Amino acid sequence: MSEQGGKSERYQRGIKLVEKLYGEVAAKTLNSLQDGAPQLADYIVEFVFGDVFSRPQLDLKSRELATVAALTALGTAPAQLRAHILGALNAGCSKQEITEVIAQMCVYAGFPAALNGMQAANEVFAAGAAKKA
């Protein structure tokens, strides 16, 4: 989708960030797009991470917490919410910062949204604990 040269710089910047924040989770998602919509994989690396998340005007911790808040409130993307809870941990957020933000969403999107957000967090935290054990 991007012109030669253009692609490489934005792509390189983006893919580094993707690997740092989400590890294997992201590779799986990007691969699943190769058959049907390879442009969507490019957009995610180049635009979402190479452009938006790479802007130095806001730190990655704040970016991931804002995303956790939004996806908890929307309630329509549990898999992506789990990915960004992992990304928030990898960006340096504590578990407590994450659960406080999720719990607070009961005020803005209702208790069912906050409860489903907490279930996502519990799954990510449990998977992390299992890995370390």
Place this chain on the structure above:
Amino acid sequence: MSEQGGKSERYQRGIKLVEKLYGEVAAKTLNSLQDGAPQLADYIVEFVFGDVFSRPQLDLKSRELATVAALTALGTAPAQLRAHILGALNAGCSKQEITEVIAQMCVYAGFPAALNGMQAANEVFAAGAAKKA
């Protein structure tokens, strides 16, 4: 709605926070509820601010940024989004932190949501500038 004694402590804690973050904007909202649903005004002061926002486990800046992210993404409450953009400023966020979070929502809730969020921010920033002038 709350038992005697119980009300005063949660309410006192909450109303202080409401006044600090939103000033006159909040008073207007709370008054508008007195006729039809006075319990809703109590819930906002006691529960939202006396309970949720008063927890010391997360700072007010992060709480307001998370709310700005969620309300921008939901896109259904422009007046409350404006109130929380003001609250974010009063909690110590810079204008740039706020606009970065709002712009980032184009990734999670689409460009129309981010554009409407930016319009809300521009209105709040313009009103603040008018006040100072």
Place this chain on the structure above:
Amino acid sequence: MSEQGGKSERYQRGIKLVEKLYGEVAAKTLNSLQDGAPQLADYIVEFVFGDVFSRPQLDLKSRELATVAALTALGTAPAQLRAHILGALNAGCSKQEITEVIAQMCVYAGFPAALNGMQAANEVFAAGAAKKA
């Protein structure tokens, strides 16, 4: 859109209900559709009111309260919410039943949704009071 004969029975049943519940408000909405999408006006009279709302298995009061709950929670249709608050009153709901249902939505869709619902109710109640005075 409906076959002759078929249309008249469902339509007659529907239009009576529309007039009973919403009066002039509905006439205005149905007229506004005549230019661009007259089929939508037919669907509303025949399907929504001639079919769905006419089923005797649930009373009109419960139907209108359920609609007020849903539109408050969705938060995307303030004009239609106002129409159904009026419809709830005309179906025999008290103002208090309506405001309790709206306030309760803070639990399921967040406080901004409940606040916007209460503003809609206040506008409908004020218009009604103005008419009587």
Place this chain on the structure above:
Amino acid sequence: MSEQGGKSERYQRGIKLVEKLYGEVAAKTLNSLQDGAPQLADYIVEFVFGDVFSRPQLDLKSRELATVAALTALGTAPAQLRAHILGALNAGCSKQEITEVIAQMCVYAGFPAALNGMQAANEVFAAGAAKKA
């Protein structure tokens, strides 16, 4: 999160209602919150049930039907919708009242929302029938 004395009264009132309406389903949800966000469990018992649902101005049947309508329309919380369909039965609603409200949501939130709501109802009704058999 609540002050001593204050907590016990609201909590006692709330937990009785929770047990009456949802039985074991609720215990499981509240327990799952103890690790990550125990405050959310307190809010649900004290605020949602001790404050909001305990108000005598609206009967529990109407409160549960309104919740079933809202969660069907939002379509983002199938587990909580099932819990409230059970709560509606335990509050005295007939199966027919519940299915009429869910079916009516096709008008306000579209047919997919109504279909998913009916699937939730069928699951709850089947589980209840299995229990009795």
Place this chain on the structure above:
Amino acid sequence: MSEQGGKSERYQRGIKLVEKLYGEVAAKTLNSLQDGAPQLADYIVEFVFGDVFSRPQLDLKSRELATVAALTALGTAPAQLRAHILGALNAGCSKQEITEVIAQMCVYAGFPAALNGMQAANEVFAAGAAKKA
């Protein structure tokens, strides 16, 4: 739900379209409604397909693509999205037209919505390939 005579014409027109577009998938959905909400099955055949989709003013390909766009953006009905991706194929859309529309939704409803839409498409395409093999 419809008067004699009225039902048969709208129903016949609708059920033919349902069978053409969705095959067995639709029969299963319509059957699942017979116990709890048989009126909903009638509404789907008579109203959705006998009335709305049967209007000659827009071709079935465009109707199905518009539905794929809307359900991808809403993100709350994955089963119905899969049904309409199948319907789009049966109405003559190419796989590429479908994936382009889904990918484009990243702009209007965010990347998580587009990613979940692509997963739905991959499942439908894989099931079709399995059938042919």
Place this chain on the structure above:
Amino acid sequence: MSEQGGKSERYQRGIKLVEKLYGEVAAKTLNSLQDGAPQLADYIVEFVFGDVFSRPQLDLKSRELATVAALTALGTAPAQLRAHILGALNAGCSKQEITEVIAQMCVYAGFPAALNGMQAANEVFAAGAAKKA
């Protein structure tokens, strides 16, 4: 936001499309972003129109109709819906194709969403008629 050289090609391609589809409406939106979030203006030109809408795999008519469907269903962005109704006309859609798609959304997102979509269409059509007169 984009590297030199990279920007110009994607930007040139995007801005031509923006001007063709939306005329002055777009210029106003892009200008309003210059103070607070100039990167968002760049993303819209480069990414939304230079990347996504410029892909030749789907014609502009289908892209605009899909967007009209999605924004009508979401119901949270009336100004952007109006812009894309104009864009659909400029891409070659007839008024009837647009109103059929909007009316069809009553099935997937409810009647209030379809009614609000029709109001948006009526406003755009009336403004166009006024211009010609």
